């Protein structure tokens with residue numbers, strides 16, 4: 001009899017990829033994936049620790065399972081990923097009915113650990129070494145992830161895939177928990193990445209997004225040759241069948257000219273660059289230990305605009321970081337106004353135990369002030385996003401069709417020949433248009449007929465009448 005698995009994933013694309021790999025290994029062990037915890041005999045939460053809110057959500061989801069476990073003690077409940085690495089035994093203390101706690105470096109052990117629990121071995125905890133608990137080599141090894149088994153059914157869509165090119169982070173921004181829970185920065189061998197991408201292309205994948213916490217710091221040497229991200233992109237560009245290559249997240253200091261030239265010269269590489277600045281105040285950037293000044297970020301942005309004028313640049317911001325004054329925040333708003341990011345992800349500072357900022361500075365910006373600054377910055381960004389989207393009305397864009405839009409999924413009618421579809425332009429703008437199922441997974445020319453800050457609305461170009469298709 002097959003075993004039923006329910007998996008819930010929160011957090012970043014790295015977590016989405018980890019869930020795909022865990023599901024692939026469990027499917028191999030005879031599991032089928034179900035869509036509610038009630039139907040499952042194994043329930044896994046893939047967790048995030050970047051902000052308190054993400055952890056609170058998991059602890060309350062666990063709380064809701066307490067009774068289910070009482071009724072059915074054979075149900076296996078597991079917590080995997082960043083919160084597992086951060087909280088370790090504390091998870092068993094707060095939720096004693098949890099059977100399994102597994103850090104990001106031990107995910108390959110999950111099938112075996114579940115089997116042990118099923119055989120009566122009791123609670124299982126597998127995590128990596130603390131970052132100060134051994135030599136660099138020992139710690140690196142304890143975080144090493146396994147050669148992935150891919151599972152097309154767990155991808156965002158069958159023709160889009162994430163590929164990890166590095167794990168961990170060594171930047172130690174003072175607010176950030178990632179270096180502790182994801183371990184030291186380690187780049188994967190280029191040959192492994194290219195082989196994985198080739199296999200994905202053979203399975204019909206059109207778009208690959210390369211993942212790393214600081215993806216543009218990628219560097220791997222083997223056989224007397226060093227690969228940087230620009231070299232890797234050039235090799236991946238040769239793979240037949242792939243149409244688009246993206247990479248996230250970039251660290252501003254490592255935005256080198258060779259990388260910008262690769263984006264400019266390799267047509268499959270999307271002119272889309274996510275380069276978080278976090279704050280527009282030098283005083284705050286210094287407290288965050290980001291390693292650059294606002295002037296240096298501006299200079300980098302100018303180089304991007306000069307080399308790739310059509311590039312869409314996006315950013316992350318933290319508002320209400322320790323000691324942030326109205327003046328610091330005004331400088332951030334000013335930077336958003338002048339930088340014309342395609343969009344920005346804006347977060348209220350969330351104090352993370354174990355990070356440097358907790359030791360160094362009080363979390364002294366009141367919650368209402370954080371909320372207000374968050375809303376204000378979002379309003380500035382949305383105005384810019386809309387201003388930059390409106391001139392696209394009337395133009396043709398090339399869209400990779402991802403599937404039915406959210407609205408179409410809500411009212412799905414299998415018999416209807418047409419439905420609302422959603423896709424993205426080369427530079428990651430979301431496009432919604434009326435189409436049909438056969439177009440899913442294709443690259444289509446779409447005329448933009450309307451736009452707001454978040455979405456372009458279009459209609460499919462049936463006959464190509466325009467002078468040229470703009471690649472956005």
Ligand code: SAM
Nearest residue numbers: 050175176213214249276316317347348349350
């Ligand atoms: N490695 C990426 C980078 O350096 O930009 C991103 C890592 S983090 C998962 C994604 C974003 O979460 C960061 O860019 C930052 O804006 C935000 N973030 C990280 N720690 C945070 C904290 N303690 N409170 C609020 N936001 C945080």
Ligand code: SF4
Nearest residue numbers: 169171172173176178
């Ligand atoms: Fe966190 Fe900074 Fe590393 Fe990004 S670069 S993961 S924000 S420590």
